[in-house]
Amino acid sequence: MTTVVAQRPKSLSDVVMNYCPGCTHGIIHRLVAEAIDALDARERTIGVASVGCSVFAYNYFECDMQQASHGRAPAVATGIKRVLPDRLVFTYQGDGDLASIGAAEIVHAAARGENITVIFVNNANYGMTGGQMAPTTLLGQKTTTTPLGRDPKTDGFPIRMAEMLATLQGPAYIARVSVHSPQAVKQAGDAIKKAFRLQAEGKGFTLIEVLSTCPTNWGLAPNQALKWLVENLIPFYPLGEFKKEEGGA
Amino acid sequence: MAGKVTFREERCKGCALCVEACPKGIIQLSKRFNAGGFNPAECVNEEACIACGFCARMCPDAVIEVHRVDR
Numbered sequence: 444m445t446t447v448v449a450q451r452p453k454s455l456s457d458v459v460m461n462y463c464p465g466c467t468h469g470i471i472h473r474l475v476a477e478a479i480d481a482l483d484a485r486e487r488t489i490g491v492a493s494v495g496c497s498v499f500a501y502n503y504f505e506c507d508m509q510q511a512s513h514g515r516a517p518a519v520a521t522g523i524k525r526v527l528p529d530r531l532v533f534t535y536q537g538d539g540d541l542a543s544i545g546a547a548e549i550v551h552a553a554a555r556g557e558n559i560t561v562i563f564v565n566n567a568n569y570g571m572t573g574g575q576m577a578p579t580t581l582l583g584q585k586t587t588t589t590p591l592g593r594d595p596k597t598d599g600f601p602i603r604m605a606e607m608l609a610t611l612q613g614p615a616y617i618a619r620v621s622v623h624s625p626q627a628v629k630q631a632g633d634a635i636k637k638a639f640r641l642q643a644e645g646k647g648f649t650l651i652e653v654l655s656t657c658p659t660n661w662g663l664a665p666n667q668a669l670k671w672l673v674e675n676l677i678p679f680y681p682l683g684e685f686k687k688e689e690g691g692a
Numbered sequence: 693m694a695g696k697v698t699f700r701e702e703r704c705k706g707c708a709l710c711v712e713a714c715p716k717g718i719i720q721l722s723k724r725f726n727a728g729g730f731n732p733a734e735c736v737n738e739e740a741c742i743a744c745g746f747c748a749r750m751c752p753d754a755v756i757e758v759h760r761v762d763r
Contacts, residue, residue, distance in 0.1 A: 444761075444762045445696065445759040445760060445761050445762070446759065446760045446762070447757075447758075447759055447760075448695070448743050448744075448745040448748070448758040448759060448760050449745040449748030449749065449756065449757060449758040450748075450757045450758075451754040451757070452754075455754060459703060459728075459753075460752075460753060462752065462753075463705075464705035464706060464707040464730065464752075465705070465707030465708070465709055465752065466752055467752055468752065469751070469752025469753050469754065470749075470750065470751070470752050473752075473754050624713070624750075625713050625744075625745075625746040625749045625750055628749045628750065629749065658707075664708075665707040665708060665709055666708060666709065666711075666712045669709070669712075
């Protein structure tokens with residue numbers, strides 16, 4: 444007798460994803476698809492894609508998808524959810540999209556406690572456009588626009604989005620997870636499933652920040668990029684749950 | 693108990709995250725090239741597979757399927 448331990452989730456389209464080899468966007472896509480499958484919600488889920496490497500997310504999920512302008516995914520998701528409150532609505536956004544040009548949209552969607560789920564992929568740089576500094580770039584981190592490393596005097600300080608949004612009353616659940624190991628991937632999947640479940644229960648705004656790698660722009664091999672994430676990103680962006688269920692609209 | 697692991701080689705990008713994740717060290721990149729120009733990952737000793745699924749969990753392209761075979 445054989446039992447399936449792992450296979451491609453039904454909510455993940457059977458196409459080649461545009462991501463670079465070893466980019467953990469693919470892992471996070473799979474976890475989102477598994478969360479949709481776990482709720483058997485493929486037919487009533489609507490995703491909102493962002494701008495950035497994940498701009499083609501609408502091709503990768505087997506549910507209804509909408510493409511939003513740069514940073515505006517939470518506003519678009521708000522509209523969709525209010526018109527179709529019985530659907531599961533999620534956004535999938537990178538750090539350049541969510542923490543920079545979309546900072547206003549995410550803050551106010553969270554403050555309103557909109558009943559949507561935000562998947563926030565943080566790889567500490569703008570991946571698609573060539574590895575420029577993002578709001579989440581670490582101090583001292585070299586990017587194409589901070590070739591000598593990010594200097595707070597001229598470039599400011601990185602933003603911990605999960606902690607910042609957790610100070611608001613609106614959100615029901617905010618957590619930061621990572622995908623650097625099989626164990627971490629399991630925990631990340633559990634957090635994403637929990638966020639979708641809370642939305643289905645009408646608990647309000649949920650956001651999962653996922654620490655991700657960018658091997659190409661970090662200039663590292665995929666396995667070294669995971670190591671760099673553990674040694675550099677996690678000390679500044681600690682994993683954990685920052686807001687649990689009490690709030691919500 | 694043993695595992696059966698299959699790689700969809702044409703979709704593999706040869707990132708080798710599965711090679712790192714395998715606790716038994718039985719996955720490696722092959723010398724072959726697929727149509728994408730990558731060296732796809734393969735299991736070199738399926739007898740030793742424990743069906744933990746770690747390789748599939750770390751695969752960014754969802755090309756790995758793992759089955760547990762109960763004997």
